[in-house]
Amino acid sequence: MAKLLITDDAAFMRMTLKKMVTDAGYEVVAEAADGREAVELYEEHKPDLVTMDITMPEMNGIEALEQIKAKDPSAKVLMCSAMGQQNMVVDAIQKGAVDFIVKPFDEPRIREALEKALSR
Template sequence: MANILVVDDSLFIRKIVGDMIQEAGHRVIGEATDGNEAMMQYLNLKPDLVIMDVTMPYMTGIEGLKMIKKIDPKAKVIMCSAMGQKSMIIEAIQLGASDYVIKPIKKNRLISTINHVLGV
């Protein structure tokens, strides 16, 4: 069982992703609504994995990823993006994201990505 931080500006998406995570036997230990909040939660909670949206107001997931990787270069982060954001996904992977999933998020894809990143 992994402790996971879910980051998305949409409460609806956080709930859906959280439910998928819990159904797979993992635990959501925190939520954040932007990259800055994600970085603060990462410092406080020390999750095993972060699942973070690319596009958010105030501070994007890309900026949040940069900050988290600066704090912890070994941090495991899965980025989420909508179709058509290929350049952002490429940037996220170059910045150290562990993997990515495309929205709308499918449960089987999310769980297999989580297990792959965690080495399960």
């Protein structure tokens, strides 16, 4: 069973995503409320996949992605963005994100993105 780290500054979004991924058969090993926490929890838990919100306080998702990839080039990070953040999504993909999902979350799209990201 794949282990996931969910990163989002909104507790409601973490809860929503956690329910969707656990319903799909994945295990959530940790949750982070900002990029800095995500980097620390990544090192601690070494999850198979990280879902990463882009816009967060402390450290945004792009910076956290760069730090995680610098420490573990094989890390799989799936970016989550609201509509209208396409330029940041392109930046994230160029910096090593495996894919992105748009909020509000669509359960079939989440499952598809998780399967695709984990099969790489």
